[in-house]
Every structure is written in C-alpha cells, then in structure tokens.
Amino acid sequence: MPGPDRQYQAVGNSSPSSSRVDLVPRTPNNRTSFLDASPYDSNRSRVPSSVSSKFSLTVNPERWNIVLSPNEKEPDDHLHNPDPRRDHSYDNRFVVSRRGIANMGCLVLLVSALLGLFAGYPIASYFLSSIQSTSGGYNLGGTNATGQVADIGNFGLIDKDTPEDAYTLTSLTDGMTEYELVFSDEFNVDGRTFWPGDDPYWEALDLHYWQTDDLEWHSPKAITTKNGSLQITLSKQDAASNHNLSYQGGMLTTWNKFCFTGGIFVASVKIAGSNDVVGLWPAVWTMGNLGRAGYGASLEGLWPYSYDTCDVGTVKNQSRSGVPAAAVDGTGDIYNSGALSYLPGQRLSRCTCSGQSHPGPVHSDGTYVGRSAPEIDVFEATVSGTTGQVSQSGQWAPFDYQYIWQNTSENYIVYNTTATSYNTYMGGAYQQSTSSLTDTNQGCYQLNGTGCFATYGIEYVPGFAEDDAYITWINNDKAAWTLKAAGMGADSKTNISARAVSQEPMYLITNLAISESFGSIDWDALEFPAIMSLDWVRVYQQKGSTNIGCDPTGFPTAAYIEEYSEAYTNPNYTTWASYGQSFPTNSYLGEC
Structure with a gap:
C-alpha cells in the first residue's frame, strides 16, 4: 500500500480499449515541498498559462509578500486599531462641530425651501389669491374661443377713451x-x-x-x-x-x-x-x-x-x-x-x-x-x-x-x-x-x-x-x-x-x-x-x-x-x- 506521503496518478496505456491502470508516484517537480504546489501553478497543467494563473496566489501565505504577524505595524493601523490613551482627548469634545452645524444648516434650508415651494406656496396662493369673476361671461376672465385679445387699449369695463x-x-x-x-x-x-x-x-x-x-x-x-x-x-x-x-x-x-x-x-x-x-x-x-x-x-x-x-x-x-x-x-x-x-x-x-x-x-x-x-x-x-x-x-x-x-x-x-x-x-x-x-x-x-x-x-x-x-x-x-x-x-x-x-x-x-x-x-x-x-x-x-x-x-x-x-x-x-x-x-x- 502506498504511504501517506505519496500521491499517485493514473496513467492509461496507448490502447483505448485497454483496462489496465498503472499507479505512478507523483513527484513535486523540483519544488521545496508540496505546499509550494498551487492548484493554479502553470507547471501542473499541460496547457499554456492563462492571465488568471499569473495573478494567483500560492497556498503558502509566506510566499504572499505581506505582513502576517500582528506585532508588526502597518501605515494605516491608526484607522482601525483603537488607542484609548490617544482617543481620550476626542471623547470629551462637543459632538457637534462647526462643520456639522454648517451641514445641518444647509439641509434645513434645503428642506425648508422644498416645503415652501411645493406646500407653502400652493396653500398661500389658495387662501390669498383674488380670482376675478367671469360674471357668467365666456371671455374676459373666462373662456376665449381663440385665445386672441382685443386691441382696444385696455381690458376694463370702462374704456380709457371715455371722457x-x-x-x-x-x-x-x-x-x-x-x-x-x-x-x-x-x-x-x-x-x-x-x-x-x-x-x-x-x-x-x-x-x-x-x-x-x-x-x-x-x-x-x-x-x-x-x-x-x-x-x-x-x-x-x-x-x-x-x-x-x-x-x-x-x-x-x-x-x-x-x-x-x-x-x-x-x-x-x-x-x-x-x-x-x-x-x-x-x-x-x-x-x-x-x-x-x-x-x-x-x-x-x-x-x-x-x-x-x-x-x-x-x-x-x-x-x-x-x-x-x-x-x-x-x-x-x-x-x-x-x-x-x-x-x-x-x-x-x-x-x-x-x-x-x-x-x-x-x-x-x-x-x-x-x-x-x-x-x-x-x-x-x-x-x-x-x-x-x-x-x-x-x-x-x-x-x-x-x-x-x-x-x-x-x-x-x-x-x-x-x-x-x-x-x-x-x-x-x-x-x-x-x-x-x-x-x-x-x-x-x-x-x-x-x-x-x-x-x-x-x-x-x-x-x-x-x-x-x-x-x-x-x-x-x-x-x-x-x-x-x-x-x-x-x-x-x-x-x-x-x-x-x-x-x-x-x-x-x-x-x-x-x-x-x-x-x-x-x-x-x-x-x-x-x-x-x-x-x-x-x-x-x-x-x-x-x-x-x-x-x-x-x-x-x-x-x-x-x-x-x-x-x-x-x-x-x-x-x-x-x-x-x-x-x-x-x-x-x-x-x-
């Protein structure tokens, strides 16, 4: 029986009708260990390498060229690593800053303007506007069949030329x-x-x-x-x-x-x-x-x-x-x-x-x-x-x-x-x-x-x-x-x-x-x-x-x-x- 440190691959004979299978040891192909063999390694494939294979990581994180130890500091650690002594000075500050007040003020003005335009103005117009009566008429202030306006100098009931x-x-x-x-x-x-x-x-x-x-x-x-x-x-x-x-x-x-x-x-x-x-x-x-x-x-x-x-x-x-x-x-x-x-x-x-x-x-x-x-x-x-x-x-x-x-x-x-x-x-x-x-x-x-x-x-x-x-x-x-x-x-x-x-x-x-x-x-x-x-x-x-x-x-x-x-x-x-x-x-x- 093969030991646990061995891997075998089936190799068929040249005849498609043959049923014999040979078990041949699988070697690491000059790599240090089997851990180095990425499933995306181009050497494992008999086909040419693809774009994706060029950017694939090996299964060994040590070969990823990144910091793996939590004891080593990175440049952006201050963004996600809290420091109670450092942050203490910010905790006692007033929660609303001048910038926050300015932002809220702009929002309040914007909302007020929208409410005034779409609610206040129509309501005020309804109650304050004075609508001219048509007095049963179809034209002045009412319905004009063609939309034309007579050129008579004015539109009042009294002609401006009346002495x-x-x-x-x-x-x-x-x-x-x-x-x-x-x-x-x-x-x-x-x-x-x-x-x-x-x-x-x-x-x-x-x-x-x-x-x-x-x-x-x-x-x-x-x-x-x-x-x-x-x-x-x-x-x-x-x-x-x-x-x-x-x-x-x-x-x-x-x-x-x-x-x-x-x-x-x-x-x-x-x-x-x-x-x-x-x-x-x-x-x-x-x-x-x-x-x-x-x-x-x-x-x-x-x-x-x-x-x-x-x-x-x-x-x-x-x-x-x-x-x-x-x-x-x-x-x-x-x-x-x-x-x-x-x-x-x-x-x-x-x-x-x-x-x-x-x-x-x-x-x-x-x-x-x-x-x-x-x-x-x-x-x-x-x-x-x-x-x-x-x-x-x-x-x-x-x-x-x-x-x-x-x-x-x-x-x-x-x-x-x-x-x-x-x-x-x-x-x-x-x-x-x-x-x-x-x-x-x-x-x-x-x-x-x-x-x-x-x-x-x-x-x-x-x-x-x-x-x-x-x-x-x-x-x-x-x-x-x-x-x-x-x-x-x-x-x-x-x-x-x-x-x-x-x-x-x-x-x-x-x-x-x-x-x-x-x-x-x-x-x-x-x-x-x-x-x-x-x-x-x-x-x-x-x-x-x-x-x-x-x-x-x-x-x-x-x-x-x-x-x-x-x-x-x-x-x-x-x-x-x-x-x-x-x-x-x-x-x-x-x-x-």
Missing part, C-alpha cells in the same frame, strides 16, 4: 338721482373685428334671423370700427354665396359677456339710410341673458315673459280648458284667428315642479322664482311720411285682455307730446307691446343728415309697483316717455298677475336688418350699402347699487346655460323640442 365728464350722469326721470359709469366702449380703435373670440365684450352673430322673417344673413363681416365709431353695414350680395339670401347685415351683442340689472343704457347713434325712406330696420335693444337672440331653442318659453306667479299666465295659450273666456273669445290677434296667445307657456315658471330643471333661485315658500328673457328696446328706427322716428318699447308676457295695458296718466308719462305719441300697435299672439313713437333728430342720419350722432337710451328700475319700478326711454339725450310698473299690473279679465319690469341680467344688442314684417319697404328709394354708426355706448348705475354681470346671485344663468349649451350655440335648434328637451312639469296643471 371724465361722462363718468357720472343724473337721472333723466327725476333729475336728482346720481348714476356712475360702469361700462363704456368708445370704438375709437379702427379695424376691430367681432368674430367669436375676437373681443372680450362683443360678438357678432353668423346666422339668419328667421324669427322676424329677415331678408338678410347676419355676418361678422358686416361689422367693424372705422373713423372712431362702430359701423354695421347692410349690403346687397350674390345669394349664391350668401346662404341664398340677397342681403348681408349685422347683429352685435354682449350676450353672456356683459350684462347689467337696472340703470341707464345710452348709445350715440347715426341712423342708417335717410330720414324719409322706409324699409331699413336699425335697432338698439336689450334682452335677458337666459335667452340668446337668434337662437330659437333658447328663447322658446322664455321670451318675452317677465312673470313670477303660478297661475294660468304660465301655461300654453294662456288658457286651460277654455278658461278664462277672455283668452279664447276671439278678440285677440286678428292675424291669428283672434287668439290672445300662441305662446307655448313659461318654461321656467314659478309653477315648475320641485326637482325639475330650473336655474333657480327658490322663494321662501319653496317655489322657484319665475325666470325668463324679457326685452326692452332702446329704439327701432322707422319713418312716418317724411319724418324719421323711433319706436321705443317693451315686450311682455303674459298678455292683458286685447293687449290693452293700464296706460293711465300715472302710468304713462310723455315729456313732449309734440315729439312723442302713443303707438297704436299693442302686440299680438306672440307678444304684448308697450310702445311710443318719437321724432328723431333729423340731422343724425347716414345719407341726408348733417353727420351728427344722437343719444338714445333707457333708464329703468327693476321690479313691481311696490318697488317703484319704471322704464324711461331717452331720445336725443332727453326723456321721451315713462312707463310705471303699475301699468303692467294684474288683469282680472285674463286672470293674470302683475308682470315685472325686468329683474333679469340684461345684455346689449345692436343690429341693422331688413324685413317686410317690420313695415313696408321702398325698394326704389333705398340706397345700398346702408350703414348705421355708433359713436359710443355707456351703461350707468346708481352709486352704491352696482349690479353688473350675467350671473348675479339673485338671478343666476351660468349653470343653466352650461347645462343646455347647445341650445345657446347651435342656431339650427329652433325649438326646445328640436333640441331634444321637454318643458318642466307644471304644478298649476297638476303635473307634479
């Missing part, structure tokens, strides 16, 4: 009450345009005003500013390129952008055409913001109501099962089978059942406030013989018997009977009208005048007789006539209650149109293009009683308009039903 002596105005009704300017536009910047998104306050319509059988297409192309005034042009057009209509006109409004409730609205106007040729339809007027002029679905059941009572006045045709008799006795509109009313009923009435869609608010008894889109016309220009006149009126619903309002001397006041007369047109099946005709300043016309501008306007206090409400119409910078709210009081014949002088937020409208429904047209004498010019528009309210904005707390509109936005943006919806909606249920009809 300071126009900042206040005394009531033309009582001659005492002081009013202050809340909105103005002087139109001094030429070249303004009024496509959607172009202007913070005004927007021109792009549609056919079918409600009054107009012969023109209203286009933003017809409206601009020139020579320091707003100009609306009515012109002949090729019908093939003008929506199959032979005329192009313009209508400009502040709908859902600027509204006011009560006050004085005045405009300086040069009327289109001549003072002795009939056929044009220039107008300046106002309407409640819940109805958008030209958009039939938004208007149905709201125009021209101004009513806050739950009774027969809120229902279709202003009658129920033939009651009251005054509504069905054939003494109404002679052009509509003698019917008193063809209105569909007040869509947002005080009779609206609880839980139905309604903009609110709610009375103390839980019923909704009656809401609507009233109309007050500053003027509609016409001609009587060879004299230019303006019809200045209010439109109402529900209707008095035979459309005769209580025009007593207390309720109907004319300031100059020579210039102003009662308008015999009192309405029809779709509206009741309170109107007077007043001679204009004959020089303030486009073609045969002196080039002057005349001031037209309205002054009104919202509400009922108990609120001392009234409307005063202004012609040539003077009061023309006044309607007291008592004139639109209850009517026992038609079983309706009082109608209010508009309490709704009202927006401004001006347009130039042509329609045979307004009156006869002298086609031979009319000259085109016809241009109506507005030098400026201004709105005043009593000092300390400012109420501007299209979404006031007492008469909100924004949420309702947003909910039914297509009715206010798509003129192809001509009725509420065509928009796919139905009127809210009515408690008077027992529908709740």
Whole structure:
C-alpha cells in the first residue's frame, strides 16, 4: 500500500480499449515541498498559462509578500486599531462641530425651501389669491374661443377713451338721482373685428334671423370700427354665396359677456339710410341673458315673459280648458284667428315642479322664482311720411285682455307730446307691446343728415309697483316717455298677475336688418350699402347699487346655460323640442 506521503496518478496505456491502470508516484517537480504546489501553478497543467494563473496566489501565505504577524505595524493601523490613551482627548469634545452645524444648516434650508415651494406656496396662493369673476361671461376672465385679445387699449369695463365728464350722469326721470359709469366702449380703435373670440365684450352673430322673417344673413363681416365709431353695414350680395339670401347685415351683442340689472343704457347713434325712406330696420335693444337672440331653442318659453306667479299666465295659450273666456273669445290677434296667445307657456315658471330643471333661485315658500328673457328696446328706427322716428318699447308676457295695458296718466308719462305719441300697435299672439313713437333728430342720419350722432337710451328700475319700478326711454339725450310698473299690473279679465319690469341680467344688442314684417319697404328709394354708426355706448348705475354681470346671485344663468349649451350655440335648434328637451312639469296643471 502506498504511504501517506505519496500521491499517485493514473496513467492509461496507448490502447483505448485497454483496462489496465498503472499507479505512478507523483513527484513535486523540483519544488521545496508540496505546499509550494498551487492548484493554479502553470507547471501542473499541460496547457499554456492563462492571465488568471499569473495573478494567483500560492497556498503558502509566506510566499504572499505581506505582513502576517500582528506585532508588526502597518501605515494605516491608526484607522482601525483603537488607542484609548490617544482617543481620550476626542471623547470629551462637543459632538457637534462647526462643520456639522454648517451641514445641518444647509439641509434645513434645503428642506425648508422644498416645503415652501411645493406646500407653502400652493396653500398661500389658495387662501390669498383674488380670482376675478367671469360674471357668467365666456371671455374676459373666462373662456376665449381663440385665445386672441382685443386691441382696444385696455381690458376694463370702462374704456380709457371715455371722457371724465361722462363718468357720472343724473337721472333723466327725476333729475336728482346720481348714476356712475360702469361700462363704456368708445370704438375709437379702427379695424376691430367681432368674430367669436375676437373681443372680450362683443360678438357678432353668423346666422339668419328667421324669427322676424329677415331678408338678410347676419355676418361678422358686416361689422367693424372705422373713423372712431362702430359701423354695421347692410349690403346687397350674390345669394349664391350668401346662404341664398340677397342681403348681408349685422347683429352685435354682449350676450353672456356683459350684462347689467337696472340703470341707464345710452348709445350715440347715426341712423342708417335717410330720414324719409322706409324699409331699413336699425335697432338698439336689450334682452335677458337666459335667452340668446337668434337662437330659437333658447328663447322658446322664455321670451318675452317677465312673470313670477303660478297661475294660468304660465301655461300654453294662456288658457286651460277654455278658461278664462277672455283668452279664447276671439278678440285677440286678428292675424291669428283672434287668439290672445300662441305662446307655448313659461318654461321656467314659478309653477315648475320641485326637482325639475330650473336655474333657480327658490322663494321662501319653496317655489322657484319665475325666470325668463324679457326685452326692452332702446329704439327701432322707422319713418312716418317724411319724418324719421323711433319706436321705443317693451315686450311682455303674459298678455292683458286685447293687449290693452293700464296706460293711465300715472302710468304713462310723455315729456313732449309734440315729439312723442302713443303707438297704436299693442302686440299680438306672440307678444304684448308697450310702445311710443318719437321724432328723431333729423340731422343724425347716414345719407341726408348733417353727420351728427344722437343719444338714445333707457333708464329703468327693476321690479313691481311696490318697488317703484319704471322704464324711461331717452331720445336725443332727453326723456321721451315713462312707463310705471303699475301699468303692467294684474288683469282680472285674463286672470293674470302683475308682470315685472325686468329683474333679469340684461345684455346689449345692436343690429341693422331688413324685413317686410317690420313695415313696408321702398325698394326704389333705398340706397345700398346702408350703414348705421355708433359713436359710443355707456351703461350707468346708481352709486352704491352696482349690479353688473350675467350671473348675479339673485338671478343666476351660468349653470343653466352650461347645462343646455347647445341650445345657446347651435342656431339650427329652433325649438326646445328640436333640441331634444321637454318643458318642466307644471304644478298649476297638476303635473307634479
């Protein structure tokens, strides 16, 4: 048997089929001992040496060329060999050094800055920032369709070009009450345009005003500013390129952008055409913001109501099962089978059942406030013989018997009977009208005048007789006539209650149109293009009683308009039903 100091290796013969194995002593190959033989030694291998074998250590640590005795010191021993006597001087020192304080200070500053940026600043901004109200508007402070900003010198409600002596105005009704300017536009910047998104306050319509059988297409192309005034042009057009209509006109409004409730609205106007040729339809007027002029679905059941009572006045045709008799006795509109009313009923009435869609608010008894889109016309220009006149009126619903309002001397006041007369047109099946005709300043016309501008306007206090409400119409910078709210009081014949002088937020409208429904047209004498010019528009309210904005707390509109936005943006919806909606249920009809 081989001894323990021997190692053997098997060596095979040359024949692969042979099974004999020879045991041959394994020698140390001239090394001092077997300890010197590293398993990585190149001499053990029959293959060439590799890179790894060059850097391999032998199994004998004595050949590693390092200090193996713990008694021998190395240069870095002080890093890991503690010395109590040497370290004692450090143990009693203050643990925080100046360098440590500096490091901690930097960390504290960094953390504080991050907290301030991502926590403190947003919180402070939330509680301290003042967010400008859009007042129900879509543009200034709200939504601008194109992101453009109008070049009108400033973005305030008061035009910087308005002279300071126009900042206040005394009531033309009582001659005492002081009013202050809340909105103005002087139109001094030429070249303004009024496509959607172009202007913070005004927007021109792009549609056919079918409600009054107009012969023109209203286009933003017809409206601009020139020579320091707003100009609306009515012109002949090729019908093939003008929506199959032979005329192009313009209508400009502040709908859902600027509204006011009560006050004085005045405009300086040069009327289109001549003072002795009939056929044009220039107008300046106002309407409640819940109805958008030209958009039939938004208007149905709201125009021209101004009513806050739950009774027969809120229902279709202003009658129920033939009651009251005054509504069905054939003494109404002679052009509509003698019917008193063809209105569909007040869509947002005080009779609206609880839980139905309604903009609110709610009375103390839980019923909704009656809401609507009233109309007050500053003027509609016409001609009587060879004299230019303006019809200045209010439109109402529900209707008095035979459309005769209580025009007593207390309720109907004319300031100059020579210039102003009662308008015999009192309405029809779709509206009741309170109107007077007043001679204009004959020089303030486009073609045969002196080039002057005349001031037209309205002054009104919202509400009922108990609120001392009234409307005063202004012609040539003077009061023309006044309607007291008592004139639109209850009517026992038609079983309706009082109608209010508009309490709704009202927006401004001006347009130039042509329609045979307004009156006869002298086609031979009319000259085109016809241009109506507005030098400026201004709105005043009593000092300390400012109420501007299209979404006031007492008469909100924004949420309702947003909910039914297509009715206010798509003129192809001509009725509420065509928009796919139905009127809210009515408690008077027992529908709740």
